[in-house]
Amino acid sequence: MAPQKTHNDLPRDYAATYQIETIIADMEEQLNGCTMDPAVTAMKELLESNRSLNNLCLSMFAEAKELVRAKRAHPAYLAIDNIPILMRLLDYILTRSPQWEDIDFFDHLGGLPLNLVLMVLMETHSGLQLFKQANVNQHLKRILGRWALFLESPKSVYALNPRDGWLSYSAIAKLEDVANSPTRARRKFTDIYDCPDPKNPETLGFASWDAFFSRKLKPGVRPTPAPELLLGLECQGSAILNACESRPWQMARHSLRCGEIILKGELYSVYSMLGYDPLSEHFVKGTVYQAYLSALSYHRWHSPVSGVIRKILHIDGSYFSQLPMSDILSMEKSQSYLATVATRAVVFIDATDLRVGLICFVGVGMGEVSSCKVSVKEGDYVEAGDEIGSFHYGGSTHCLLFREGLNVQFERCVEDKQRVHNIPVRSLLARCFP
Template sequence: MKEIMNILRVVSESRQAEISPEDNHKVEQIVKWQKETLTQAELAFSGSYEPAVQALSDYLSCTPSSDSTARRFATQMLTEVPEPYRAFETLSQWLVAINYVIQRAPEFEKETFPMSKLFVFYMFVPSGNKLFVMNEFNARLTQVLQAWQTYLDSEESKVVLNPEGTIPAPTGWLSQSAQEQLCLSQAKNYADRTQTYWGFTSYNDFFHRELDLDTYRPLPANDSNKIVVSANDGTVYRIARDVQYCNQFWLKGQPYSLFDMLGGNAISKEHDVPTPSYLIEPFVGGDVMQSFLSGADYHRWHAPISGKVVRKQTIEGFTFSELRSEGFDASAGTESQGYQAMVNTRGIVFIEDEFGRGLVAVIPIGITEISSVEITVDEGQYVKKGQELGYFSYGGSTLALVFQRGMVASFMAEPASDDAQFPACKSAENCPAEKGCLRVRSAIAKLHDPQKC
């Protein structure tokens, strides 16, 4: 097993030089899962791909719509994984497995992020690392992920919530075990648990379930216009101050680059021109707080301050991309969250503080699986602190708050330690911001008085 780890890992100052037993175990489990999934996929394969997978296959084959460079990278990436641990010998096998995954919803206590498991080695090996950042390949892969999202939005997908269809659910995402692991007692739908599916209409409807916010995520008791609240549940990944307009975000340390992060050269779903400079320049010298959302976290995001939405945009970026300089990442990208804030699919909601302090940008970012970003507020709309702004559909995600320079007096929240673990049932007592734990609508920072900004 050291052979695969030595090939898949780049030893850098930012990661440990020795192979940990934990990483060894993760790789063993990934290889085992890939081989089992291929066996199941081949048994289930009807002989034809789903349309989006067929389009990806055509792009990677000798067809009029193909790309020779992409085909070369895709073919080479398979061989760059050492043979004893190579689950996929051909591109067709890899595509059959992808085709299998997008016709199913994740099952409880099985692999929660299957697409990441299919891609984790290939995102890292040299040829695959290049393939996943080719724009046309990413566009074809995005179509595959959108097809998967369509299924996860369908009523058919809710069967994994309660496979037996009995009340209470003995297995699935609504079982007693899942209720405890995911703290489902805090969900609004908990009141409907006498129904077979608790009123959920699909797997995604369950994934971005609403919470009883007034009971479990109240605004701070000492709230004032100086208090910034967390936009999301999660764990603090990084806090950066004096952030620069343009930076080499692909280097060690993944420094933030506001021009790239805020869409200075990107067309969005809502606007056919990039973010204007007058919306980017006020953030130069400002602050960024980025956090990670686990699969068990609440996946809706809320306004950190009260004010007016002056611009919203959804930027389609990469879906699976990571920095090789960070070393092999068994989680398929979470070690590259800073970099992903500049290049991955993301939303941006610019809010102008109602007291004239300046702008705050809320940036939800998809990092694995589908992680589509749905913004539910409109430009020109006034939002109150703690009000919902939107949600993530199924997938891994991270969220960044960017503050105009001079706004933040101090942060109450601090980055979490590498070994930090927090309970699913978050409360003020067991989820302290100063330890890196975030509860949506809890206090995370203090702002200067308006006249000082």
């Protein structure tokens, strides 16, 4: 008998959907006849009673079948062809933690179950329209809120186990590699991250899956540059630190007021990204930098400059809308689009260095990342490198916006098109010249 294939033996598109059959089988076995969570029931009633939404669902399921038949998705997705089965799957996930998947891709989704279930549906044109609807996203917000409560509870820690979970040998090795690669260090996981109880092999002392996911770095692991580098002489320009441990995605210069910035073939406007706030005007003809955080990255944000928090915005958006491109990494490739439609947190900072002036950080929630938590308040003073917030529950993307009139010169590592590793958080990202 031929040996059973593992994830690493499988083609990329198949590997990322390897668990969908198991999820469907488990759901049918455990939830058959059970009452669904009220949040899921409410969404089911909306989709079935609203004629327009119901028609979009029917079209979405039909288009998904065509994608499967065209061999762009795993055949198991044929089972997700009606509203009741989709709602049962969402209900099942509410009490399940993201599973570790031993797939050797830097930017894979890291076992995020909602992405796994919705992956093919999101790739359809009707799915794009459905997941942009405000009433659908209101219900998704409630569902994701229910799931967040589970991921923040002790019941979620089962997925951390050292046998096949996030604390297994393969998982720890990958997490260490992602954290060490930017600086070519050789630290152990417990030397990189602040683990509540490093001697506990089952959980390392983390009280929940989310506590593990949003873990903090140990002091000194990502130091800020020396003070003389941060101060910057006039000829050196003003220092900008990297706000997130992330991989550069794209940058654009000379943005338009209500026009569109083209990044990686995708379009978005600065005004829509910033929720049409009046402060958006400062970034007309400015520079936008965007970078990506995988599910294996460090997910806390740090201030790129010293200054005062001028304004904070929490913008509700779509949770599972992406550009239809029939690609297993379509969510990652939709980052520029997601920066204007997804749930996001916007932090405006008045830099102490007047040469920088107003700068803006945008944390963009992708898919499961429904929670962008800001940990500072308007009026707070922050030093460059101080923590200002965090992502929860999955991979993410973020943007930095620079005002008009600044000549932003990024470090060579940012401009490196062949770069496959993160740039360390709190390291020098760029210098600004008037």
